[in-house]
Amino acid sequence: MAITYLDNNATTRVDPRVLTQMLPYFSDEYGNPSSAHQFGSRVAGRIEEARTQVARLIGARETEIIFTSGGTEADNLALRGVLAARPSKRHVVISAVEHHAIFEPCEALQREGFQVTSIGVDREGRLDLDQLAANIRDDTAIVSIMLANNETGVIFPLREVAAIAHQRGVPVHTDAVNALGKTRVNVEELGVDLLSLSSHKIYGPKGVGALYVRRNTPLRPMMIGGGQERKRRGGTSNAPGIIGLGAACQILHELSDAGMEQVGALHDQLEAELRRRFPDILILGAGAERLPNTCCACFPGLSSEPLVMLLSENGICVSSGAACSSGSLEPSRVVQAMGIEPRIGQGQIRFSLGRFNTAADIQRLFEVLPQVVEKVSRANL
Ligand SMILES: Cc1ncc(COP(=O)(O)O)c(C=O)c1O
Known part of the structure; x- marks a missing residue:
């Protein structure tokens, strides 16, 4: 795959x-x-x-x-x-x-x-x-x-x-x-x-x-x-x-800045599509100055682990916060420090783009993500 x-x-x-x-x-x-x-x-x-x-x-x-x-x-x-x-x-x-x-x-x-x-x-x-x-x-x-x-x-x-x-x-x-x-x-x-x-x-x-x-x-x-x-x-x-x-x-x-412009454009596309498809998501730090490649989205009421796992089964690699802290069910230390309610923070997924990503990657994500979110909400995982 x-x-x-x-x-x-x-x-x-x-x-x-x-x-x-x-x-x-x-x-x-x-x-x-x-x-x-x-x-x-x-x-x-x-x-x-x-x-x-x-x-x-x-x-x-x-x-x-x-x-x-x-x-x-x-x-x-x-x-x-x-x-x-x-x-x-x-x-x-x-x-x-x-x-x-x-x-x-x-x-x-x-x-x-x-x-x-x-x-x-x-x-x-x-x-x-x-x-x-x-x-x-x-x-x-x-x-x-x-x-x-x-x-x-x-x-x-x-x-x-x-x-x-x-x-x-x-x-x-x-x-x-x-x-x-x-x-x-x-x-x-x-x-x-x-x-x-x-x-x-x-x-x-x-x-x-x-x-x-x-x-x-x-x-x-x-x-x-x-x-x-x-x-x-x-x-x-x-x-x-x-x-x-x-x-x-x-x-x-x-x-210089050239590498980041392309990444930034893909990121904006990703974030706009996320908001369009999942109107209740919370994008962390959206009101602050942020890196042009990082989009950390919380899906209220869902757990990040099954989301990450199901995406992974479909060949899509994302993280549930800091890569090295995956596996724990608690909202991440960062999310807790920001005062995000656990019900929202537990559904944290980090999408981080890089120099080798293309529009086809974003398209592939949205072929899979809606079904994954649907499945996790239905199964109440
Ligand atoms: C902010 C930050 N500091 C430090 C590290 C650790 O760097 P390294 O993996 O090279 O030990 C990481 C890696 O995840 C990081 O994101």
């Missing part, structure tokens, strides 16, 4: 141009980039080229990029790395809708005696900036607020967040994993000190990402041994992965 893939916030297909650039580094070019001989330093040179490609995309300097094993590691390094470098500060501020990669490390930090404050959002998913300003303390080590929410696509005003935190001398981290490639991401414009990104959300390989760390930002390494990444992240570099991430960034840089 052909797959209709509408789950691009969970992961994306590797762009064939990215794969082509990676392949030699699995075979002929297998040197260790840390080796002194020319066979290794050739690979090291290619890694530095990838660093330039990543830095250029986000408006950073090469020396400010640390390659990691993905967004999760970048998020963990940002939190733990700054806390370790500022031992007298034991308080962290996050938003109530952060990804697990921030939320769970913060739960762990709380068990270790650190204090964490979560800033709330309104019913549209917008961040409460007054609450943020009121909750920054003298002992706040870091403020970590995501750039765009992976479930709803709501974009947070990081420039304002950074201005508020910097007034109190607190560094700001943003998880831009689901924002990069879908909205403009430039560290100077955003004014952030640290920023996480992940390759597999931007048509690169899985298991590689990066943390941007503005010069002079205090950060201690978490992974020690070998001295790679200027002693900020030890371990033999994942050369094919890093080269793939660089290539993915280069393509985004060249595409």
Whole structure:
């Protein structure tokens, strides 16, 4: 059965141009980039080229990029790395809708005696900036607020967040994993000190990402041994992965806004058709600034699990919120933080489009979705 893939916030297909650039580094070019001989330093040179490609995309300097094993590691390094470098500060501020990669490390930090404050959002998913300003303390080590929410696509005003935190001398981290490639991401414009990104959300390989760390930002390494990444992240570099991430960034840089215009047009078509066919649905964050590819719709009175499963049986891939939290029947943490009633929030389906989607995918969705919704409502699943 052909797959209709509408789950691009969970992961994306590797762009064939990215794969082509990676392949030699699995075979002929297998040197260790840390080796002194020319066979290794050739690979090291290619890694530095990838660093330039990543830095250029986000408006950073090469020396400010640390390659990691993905967004999760970048998020963990940002939190733990700054806390370790500022031992007298034991308080962290996050938003109530952060990804697990921030939320769970913060739960762990709380068990270790650190204090964490979560800033709330309104019913549209917008961040409460007054609450943020009121909750920054003298002992706040870091403020970590995501750039765009992976479930709803709501974009947070990081420039304002950074201005508020910097007034109190607190560094700001943003998880831009689901924002990069879908909205403009430039560290100077955003004014952030640290920023996480992940390759597999931007048509690169899985298991590689990066943390941007503005010069002079205090950060201690978490992974020690070998001295790679200027002693900020030890371990033999994942050369094919890093080269793939660089290539993915280069393509985004060249595409500029062009890639998103097509995705945005498909998204608008999808959302208009959803509203037309299901007048009682609630589209999360519809009143807020949102990513052009994400449509998170709640079907009141229905459960998302059977909807996702029946769509999947028909070859259509969507998500019931954050991909990694599927399986639980509770409305997602994000939906709860937005104050959406459980009867509505339980029927949450996230459609997320990408560069490889076409109008035929939207057409296929609407060939199947009405029957699926009908079946789930009739069976009272
Ligand atoms: C907002 C956000 N942060 C972090 C991550 C984790 O990134 P990775 O899968 O590269 O570890 C994800 C992935 O779902 C995400 O959407």
